[in-house]
Every structure is written in C-alpha cells, then in structure tokens.
Amino acid sequence: MKIITPAADKQLYLFEVDDVLYPKRDYVLQIYYLFGQFVEFTESKPIAAAITQFMKERFEADNTTGLLQATQKEFGLLDNYVENFERLQANAHLPLKLLLFEETKESFRALTDSGKQFAILTAGNPVLQLNKLKHIDWAGWDQKIKIYFTDELVFRKIDPFSYIANEFGLDAAAIQYIR
Structure with missing residues (x-):
C-alpha cells in the first residue's frame, strides 16, 4: 500500500482489512x-x-x-x-499482535491532519474479519474509526456505500475506497 494523499473532493476514506491495514x-x-x-x-x-x-x-x-x-x-x-x-x-486468540503497515499509519495521520475521516469497510465473514480487527495493534487509531461489514449490509439488502455516506452525512461521491 502507498501513503494516501487526501483529495479535495473526498471526505471519507474507507479501508479494507487484508493486505491494506496489515499483511x-x-x-x-x-x-x-x-x-x-x-x-x-x-x-x-x-x-x-x-x-x-x-x-x-x-x-x-x-x-x-x-x-x-x-x-x-x-x-x-x-x-x-x-x-x-x-x-x-x-x-482464535493470536499469540502475536497484527501490526499496521507503516504506510497505513502515515495515511491515517495525513487524513487526520487534512480534516478527513476514515473507516473500515471489509468484505468476508463478519466474525472472521472482526477477529482480525481485534488483534491489530491500532496504536490508538481504533478510538477514531468505525467498522462496517460489507457482507452484513448486503445480507440486509443495504448498499454499503449509500449507507455509510448517509451515516456520515456525505454524498457517495465523496468516499474513496482503498482495497
């Protein structure tokens, strides 16, 4: 992953989990x-x-x-x-913490410094994805982040991007998805 440069037309950045947040x-x-x-x-x-x-x-x-x-x-x-x-x-309770990519932490800092928001949007079994997320060493970033599960929203017949845009009071075009 490369460091995210905040764009003027994007207000919310959604991150996938695997190979985006950590290896x-x-x-x-x-x-x-x-x-x-x-x-x-x-x-x-x-x-x-x-x-x-x-x-x-x-x-x-x-x-x-x-x-x-x-x-x-x-x-x-x-x-x-x-x-x-x-x-x-x-x-599983993992023996070792999962470490965020340095580029991910830098991206979080750049987005925060630019007044942008970010969240997690992850596909796959929600229980499995949540287990991964709870084992990440967030270095405090977990206090600022909301998590959404694509499969859960789709199962409920909800479009994930429309739903998240509505939650943040944004137009869907103001969202950038990093996967």
Whole structure:
C-alpha cells in the first residue's frame, strides 16, 4: 500500500482489512501455527511443526484452494478437523499482535491532519474479519474509526456505500475506497 494523499473532493476514506491495514500473511500463518498445535495435542503426535510448514508453503505458493483437505490427506487427519479449523480462523486468540503497515499509519495521520475521516469497510465473514480487527495493534487509531461489514449490509439488502455516506452525512461521491 502507498501513503494516501487526501483529495479535495473526498471526505471519507474507507479501508479494507487484508493486505491494506496489515499483511494478511501475518494472520494466516498464526492460524496455521495454532491449528498445527491443536492437531498435535489432539493426536498426541509431534506433528505441529510439519503441519504448519506444509500449510505455510502452500500459502506462499498461492496454492490455498483445498488447503485443509490437502493437509488432512498429507497427515492422515479425520474430517472432523474441518469444523475445528473454521472455528479457529474465526475465533482464535493470536499469540502475536497484527501490526499496521507503516504506510497505513502515515495515511491515517495525513487524513487526520487534512480534516478527513476514515473507516473500515471489509468484505468476508463478519466474525472472521472482526477477529482480525481485534488483534491489530491500532496504536490508538481504533478510538477514531468505525467498522462496517460489507457482507452484513448486503445480507440486509443495504448498499454499503449509500449507507455509510448517509451515516456520515456525505454524498457517495465523496468516499474513496482503498482495497
């Protein structure tokens, strides 16, 4: 991400979460680590490091389609791990905080200094996205930011941009979406 330069015609800047606020990789790899630890504990076999490494290599090769199934096959895991993995993704307590990109913090400062507003508009499972957001080291920026979930608004048959524009008393054309 590059530092956002406030535009005269934009009053509100909406930020996506993954790879905009922080590196998505930082969340995903911690989930893989926790999943490996969970499997090791459940199976009583020292396989956590191997599972984590297997999942990490596939992620870094951009080969995540069917990742859990491939992991199950590689390590002879039962199907009941699917539910555990999905629950872990949405509810895990991460061992390490997620750090905002420096460019994101600079953008927040530039927007604040220019009198602009900013918020989060994120797509995907709202529970999962909220879990990511609660693990970010906001450095105080969370006190100034509203969060909106695209999927939740669309499910309620609400256009996210119209809704957010109305909440901020703006025309939708005054919004810039960074994703």
